[in-house]
Amino acid sequence: MILNAVLFGHGSHESAWRAPGADPMAPLRLDHWLACARAAETAGFDGLFLGDILCLQDRPEQHPSEALDPFLVLAALTGATQRLTLTGTASTSFTHPWTLARRILSLHHLSGGRAGWNIVTSSYPQEAANFGWPEMPPTAERYALAEDVVQAVRALWAGWDGITRLGDAASGRYLNRAPDPIRHQGRYGATGGPVNLSPAPYGPPLLAQAGSSAEGLAFAARHADQVFTVQSDLAEARAFRARLRQQVQACGRDPDTVKLLPGVVIFADETRAKAEAQLQALTARLEIDHILAKLARFTGLDLASAPLDRPLPFGPDDLQPNRFSNSRAHLLLGQARRQGLTLRQLAARFAAGRGHLLLVGTGAEVAAVLRDWLAQGAADGFNVMPPLLPQGLVDFGRHVAPHLRGQGPAPL
Numbered sequence: 001m002i003l004n005a006v007l008f009g010h011g012s013h014e015s016a017w018r019a020p021g022a023d024p025m026a027p028l029r030l031d032h033w034l035a036c037a038r039a040a041e042t043a044g045f046d047g048l049f050l051g052d053i054l055c056l057q058d059r060p061e062q063h064p065s066e067a068l069d070p071f072l073v074l075a076a077l078t079g080a081t082q083r084l085t086l087t088g089t090a091s092t093s094f095t096h097p098w099t100l101a102r103r104i105l106s107l108h109h110l111s112g113g114r115a116g117w118n119i120v121t122s123s124y125p126q127e128a129a130n131f132g133w134p135e136m137p138p139t140a141e142r143y144a145l146a147e148d149v150v151q152a153v154r155a156l157w158a159g160w161d162g163i164t165r166l167g168d169a170a171s172g173r174y175l176n177r178a179p180d181p182i183r184h185q186g187r188y189g190a191t192g193g194p195v196n197l198s199p200a201p202y203g204p205p206l207l208a209q210a211g212s213s214a215e216g217l218a219f220a221a222r223h224a225d226q227v228f229t230v231q232s233d234l235a236e237a238r239a240f241r242a243r244l245r246q247q248v249q250a251c252g253r254d255p256d257t258v259k260l261l262p263g264v265v266i267f268a269d270e271t272r273a274k275a276e277a278q279l280q281a282l283t284a285r286l287e288i289d290h291i292l293a294k295l296a297r298f299t300g301l302d303l304a305s306a307p308l309d310r311p312l313p314f315g316p317d318d319l320q321p322n323r324f325s326n327s328r329a330h331l332l333l334g335q336a337r338r339q340g341l342t343l344r345q346l347a348a349r350f351a352a353g354r355g356h357l358l359l360v361g362t363g364a365e366v367a368a369v370l371r372d373w374l375a376q377g378a379a380d381g382f383n384v385m386p387p388l389l390p391q392g393l394v395d396f397g398r399h400v401a402p403h404l405r406g407q408g409p410a411p412l
């Protein structure tokens, strides 16, 4: 079971920054990230995963959305971690391939071969505006550009194949020969290359992808080693994993080398009542206006006039194709319809995990669900999204991890 810790500001719950004792400015400081990295390594995680968007989010005056560059944060964590893979998000829409190739390899060298790139196409109209685009292009166009950029990055890395670093000061030979130019013709014109850093001796960095549309899945099948996905239903996750594996095979790759990692938000404690109390304490601090604005962004629906405490008057059939994320909008409204949720309940559910699998219980209960998803072919591991950082990582290590290792609870 592969387990990544997703480090998302104060935590994945929208109220994490308002939790008792939380410092609203903590994610601006290195000590916050060091505490998270150390807690993740102690808890037995395999990797850290940092998302990124290239704009302030909606209503930045109501909620912290300042964000450090994930690759700089990960570089700062290299010395404080030994084993963890360090995966950072970077957009194919707004970053030149040469810059990407070098940034990711720089982390690869600093970490001794532990770097990963989460390839995203970006979604927010504010991101488009920040880079002088009139709007985000439709999904197919975004993924066509992503394909071009990833091919360029891979060519820039592959330009070092057959080159040996000799580093022989005595004879004055650094390389066995000069690398040849790269001949990749893409959106940015011809790439001269190669990048001024060889991947050796580590091999190429890990490639991750997060996106569930048909285009996203096809892209993942061609390139990804890990796929981050939103799945809250075991049967649907199984079907999604089967589709991914089929497409990976059709691309001539071994399906066992591509790992499907659904996101999971976990509240774990000594008793289920205590775990539920943790969730309730955060739900009670929600700013409903802010969360409804965010939900409107994710669904493309105007929710301002819908009654809060009656079953949601919208279902998946009411959705129009949007340029943000169609897959997430369908998942959220499907959940609301199946479970008969009111808008307030959907908002609370969304605030806790944005539609990801939400598990609340004892460590043994949570571990049993995670094991079951693996046993039934619905996942190869999980991207664990702690609701509160770093506390959620400590809780995972204390309550859940011992049951995944097949032992009893760890001494408190």
Ligand SMILES: Cc1cc2nc3c(=O)[nH]c(=O)nc-3n(C[C@H](O)[C@H](O)[C@H](O)COP(=O)(O)O)c2cc1C
Pocket: 050, 051, 052, 053, 089, 091, 119, 120, 121, 122, 123, 139, 210, 211, 212, 213, 214, 215, 216, 217, 228, 229, 230, 263, 324, 325, 326, 327, 328
């Ligand atoms: C679990 C998950 C995490 C994501 N994280 C990011 C992120 O950190 N930054 C970003 O720009 N997009 C992120 N995305 C958005 C995707 O890269 C993609 O642009 C979006 O999901 C629309 O594509 P889709 O319709 O293929 O899902 C994420 C998507 C998913 C499903």
